[in-house]
Amino acid sequence: MKKTLLATAIAGAMVVSASASAATVYNQDGTKLDLYGNIQMVYANVNDENGDSQDAIDDNGSTFGFAAEHAITSDVTGYLKLEFDDFKADEMKTAGRDSGDQAYVGAKGSFGDVRLGSYDQLIDDWIQDPITNNEYFDASDSTYDRTNDNNVGxxxxxxxxxYTSPSFGGLQFAVGTQYKGSNETENTTDSGKASFFGGAKYTAGAFSLAAVYDNLDTFDVTTDPESDFGDQYGVTAQYTMGALRVAAKYEQFDDGSDAKNDVDFTALSARYGYGMGDVYGAVQEVSYDEDGKDDRTEVIVGGTYNISSAMYTYVEVASYDANEDAYDGVATGITYLF
Known part of the structure; x- marks a missing residue:
């Protein structure tokens, strides 16, 4: 479900190289292949939409992946990443893997990085993850809000x-598109449709500032009746002081319908590495323009403990301030990664 430290290190890097925990199985003649993965098990007790407590032992996103690269020229490297999840490690005998996670191919060099395929949104990597890229509970955002209906998974x-540029004196930008052709099963138009997303990030020492916009045009319906799904955008600032990292975010889902039920997300978070793990927390105000929908204050706190260099455990507690205390809960789990 959530990114582990290993998955974050590999997925977030502009160069596709495995972390120290991954296994290099081939590295010869300019071609390198790494294998990595994890098993994530969690016990979670979470309130359902009616506020009733529900608990289970679950797979929390166990993953197996391949990362490969080879030298095309002295300045250009081609790469791929193929990652599988949804193994349902808690019920392997009764339910197998039925979906993938990320799969893309690309090239990188002094010109920057270009990739094609399936991978996390830019607004996820640059805006949302610095606030709560946690193990089980995350703050709501313009991509996934538990209490709203602007989610498309x-x-x-x-x-x-x-395309992501190289850094120019600390300034980096990214632009891209999502294209849904007329033969795509999830296409909501009567022909092919392309979106636009883009962002900029500035880093100066321990400080960074990022802004991202996505017009989400591939989710607009152009057939009868027509509808505008909406846009999303956000700004996040981070500052690191030794083992402490603090971040602040403003994000909005700009509803494109006639109702104009925009949702705003304003958050503060902190994460501190105490030597054997991290302690972290976040508070977020969620404001709705929709009549009859109350604003909410989300609070999430947690901590990890490193059992070894390849295994850690954690505890997280979350309150989403929803009706009937829906979605509030506690989770504890263990992750083994390589």
Whole structure:
């Protein structure tokens, strides 16, 4: 479900190289292949939409992946990443893997990085993750809000091409599009449709500032009746002081319907590495323009403990301030990664 430290290190890097925990199985004649993965098990007790407590032992996103690269020229490297999840490690005998996670191909060099395939949204990597890229509970955002209906799931991560520039004195930008052709089953138009997304990030020492916009045009319906799904955008600032990282975010889902039920997300978070793990927390104000929908204050706190260099455990507690205390809960789990 959530990115582990290993998955974050590999997915977030502009160069596709495995972390120290991954296994290099081939590295010869300019070609390298790494294998990596994890098993994530969690016990979670979470309130359902009616406020009733529900608990279970679950797979929390166990993953197996391949990362490969080879030298095309002295300045250009081609790469791929293929990652599988949804193994349902808690019920392997009764339910197998039925979906993938990320799969893309690209090239990188002094010109920057270009990739094509399925991978996390730019607004996820640059805006949302610095606030709560946690183990089980995350703050709501313009991509996934538990109490709202502006969610389209993993479809936002597919059929994309992105160009990310090199850093120019600390300034970096990215632009891309998601294209849904007329033969796509999730296409909501009567022909092919392309979106636009883009962002900029500035880093100066321990400080960074990022802004991202996505017009989400591939989710607009152009057939009868026509509808504008809406846009999303956000700004996040981060500052690191030794083992402490603090971040602040403003994000909005700009509703494109006639109702104009925009949702604003304003958050503060902190994460501190105490030597054997991290302690972290976030508070977020969620404001709705929709009549009859109350604003909410989300609070999430947690901590990890490193059992070894390849295994850690954690505890998280979340309050989403929803009706009937829906979605509030506690989770504890263990992750083994390589």
């Amino acid at each position: 993993g479809a936002r991560e597919t059929d994309k091409v992105t």
